[in-house]
Amino acid sequence: MDTVRTEKYLNDLLEKTYDAQRGYAYAAEVINHVQLKRWLAQQGARRTEFAAVLFREIKGMNNTPELDGSFTGDTHRGWMNIKAALSLHKDEAVPEECLTGEKYAIQEYHKVLEHNKEMPPSIISILEAQKDEMQLTVNEISSLADFAHDHHL
Structure with missing residues (x-):
């Protein structure tokens, strides 16, 4: 197990969360x-609950968890577009932007889980459960997007 890499992976996911x-x-x-x-x-x-779990796991490894979101160029792109959609008063665009954000987050979890040999089974279980919930x-967002489109929200 590589605790340094595991801590980095968890902190990256924590920022995105x-x-x-x-x-x-x-x-x-x-x-x-x-x-x-x-x-x-x-x-x-x-997502606040997800963050609390990741934070607790990082602390449990005697490491320092991130305290805020990302500020780098790879910032969670989907969530940044929500502000733009809402500034145009387009409620119907919000489910689509959420869908983009969630798909991006799932990809990030997949990337981290590719390194599962470097992580303890307890961490893998947590990440799998969070990814599955996302x-x-x-699936819910897809239904909401259809509803929003059909009802011109």
Whole structure:
């Protein structure tokens, strides 16, 4: 097990989880559709829980967890587009932007899980569970995107 690499992988995911949490929270704050607002807030809360688990695991390895989202060029692209969509008052664009963000996050989890030989089984289980939940979210978002499109939100 390579604890230095594991800590780096977890911190990278933690940064992206903070980005996702902020993206969902921002969207929930400014969107007009009540049901979508509630769903976005719930997703933001789930990402806060994901972050807390990752934070705790990094601390448990006697390392220093990231305290904020990413500021680099590879910042979670999908979440940055939410602000643009909402600034144009296009509630119907939000599910599509969330879908892009979630798919990006799943790809990041896949990349980290490719290094599973370097990580303890407990970490792998946590990451698999979070990735699986994000995949369920993608399925929900797809339904929301269809609903938003059909009802011209």
